[in-house]
Amino acid sequence: MYFPFPQFPPSSNQFNLVIDVEQQRSYGIYVLYEVNRNMNGKRIVIVHCGAGGKLPSSVERRLVRVVKKAFEAGVGDGHNDRFANIARVLEDSPLTNTGYGSNICSDGTVRCDSSVVQCTPRGMKMGSVVCNSSRYPMEDALSVMNESLRVSKEGIVSPMVKVGDLVPDPQLVSKLQQNVYERAGDTIGVLLFEEVDKEWIITTGSSSGGNIMRDWRRIGSAGIPGSGCWTETMDFDEGGTNVVSIMVSGQGEELIKRDFARYISKNMLKYINNEGMFVSDALVMSLNDMGRETRQLQWGVAGLAVIDGRPIGFFRGNSRSFVVGGSNSRVRLVQNSGYGEILL
Numbered sequence: 430m431y432f433p434f435p436q437f438p439p440s441s442n443q444f445n446l447v448i449d450v451e452q453q454r455s456y457g458i459y460v461l462y463e464v465n466r467n468m469n470g471k472r473i474v475i476v477h478c479g480a481g482g483k484l485p486s487s488v489e490r491r492l493v494r495v496v497k498k499a500f501e502a503g504v505g506d507g508h509n510d511r512f513a514n515i516a517r518v519l520e521d522s523p524l525t526n527t528g529y530g531s532n533i534c535s536d537g538t539v540r541c542d543s544s545v546v547q548c549t550p551r552g553m554k555m556g557s558v559v560c561n562s563s564r565y566p567m568e569d570a571l572s573v574m575n576e577s578l579r580v581s582k583e584g585i586v587s588p589m590v591k592v593g594d595l596v597p598d599p600q601l602v603s604k605l606q607q608n609v610y611e612r613a614g615d616t617i618g619v620l621l622f623e624e625v626d627k628e629w630i631i632t633t634g635s636s637s638g639g640n641i642m643r644d645w646r647r648i649g650s651a652g653i654p655g656s657g658c659w660t661e662t663m664d665f666d667e668g669g670t671n672v673v674s675i676m677v678s679g680q681g682e683e684l685i686k687r688d689f690a691r692y693i694s695k696n697m698l699k700y701i702n703n704e705g706m707f708v709s710d711a712l713v714m715s716l717n718d719m720g721r722e723t724r725q726l727q728w729g730v731a732g733l734a735v736i737d738g739r740p741i742g743f744f745r746g747n748s749r750s751f752v753v754g755g756s757n758s759r760v761r762l763v764q765n766s767g768y769g770e771i772l773l
Contacts, residue, residue, distance in 0.1 A: 476617070634676075
């Protein structure tokens with residue numbers, strides 16, 4: 430069902446929306462969808478399809494279907510398999526700028542950047558692949574992450590970042606790829622949080638085909654952990670852990686220069702833990718701390734905060750479109766301006 434802003438669906442007490450009247454250029458699409466009714470514990474998926482220009486209504490509807498399909502794909506024998514399956518749906522869509530249908534570089538090839546950050550109470554690991562002509566760049570980054578902790582018999586540590594094709598695919602150029610105006614945005618992001626028997630794991634990834642006609646040697650923010658995605662944790666006095674996990678879409682060089690995702694997640698936790706701010710307010714304050722020039726850039730931020738054991742999805746953007754989906758027990762579609770929270 431479609432509920433145009435500002436009308437809300439019936440029984441929407443779980444949806445807590447805060448509107449910033451100064452950011453009327455931005456909107457987000459939230460699709461709340463239950464991934465697995467039989468899971469013994471919590472599972473939350475949040476995805477975005479990139480910050481970009483104004484989308485035709487027909488493209489909006491097609492993107493919503495892609496997001497729903499991605500949630501339904503979140504099945505598999507393990508956490509990493511479920512994460513990869515969700516990412517595959519987004520990377521297979523010609524509407525997104527990564528994997529199949531990515532922007533062409535100046536030499537006529539497709540080169541994607543991707544990174545993954547995974548966090549548990551026992552620690553963090555990450556992996557990334559840049560300048561990669563693979564159909565599923567997020568899955569490649571996941572593979573690098575899994576191998577990064579291995580040490581050979583000779584004592585050689587496995588790389589955390591790789592350059593070039595892991596699984597080359599020459600058939601990545603789509604017909605729709607020629608029409609950049611029907612592209613949702615420059616990047617996709619996938620976040621998967623699972624908790625069973627109080628043991629939690631959160632994996633966040635970013636994947637992008639980069640700017641149209643870019644230098645094929647250029648590395649974008651999606652391939653650099655801390656710029657395109659990041660997860661930050663902070664213990665509190667009562668013995669628990671608060672978590673903020675973020676995915677970012679926008680102008681890559683500016684995101685890299687500011688270490689955007691890491692900076693925002695660290696600052697959000699500082700405001701939440703030390704000053705007791707709401708998640709959405711902490712996000713706005715963290716963005717303001719970056720300075721006035723940040724407001725002149727086009728970007729979108731989406732993520733998940735787990736505060737005192739309560740998961741809260743959030744987003745904010747200043748581009749003309751930002752498509753975001755989050756999983757829950759109901760299907761909802763809300764178009765709005767500014768920024769918001771979802772109590773999941």
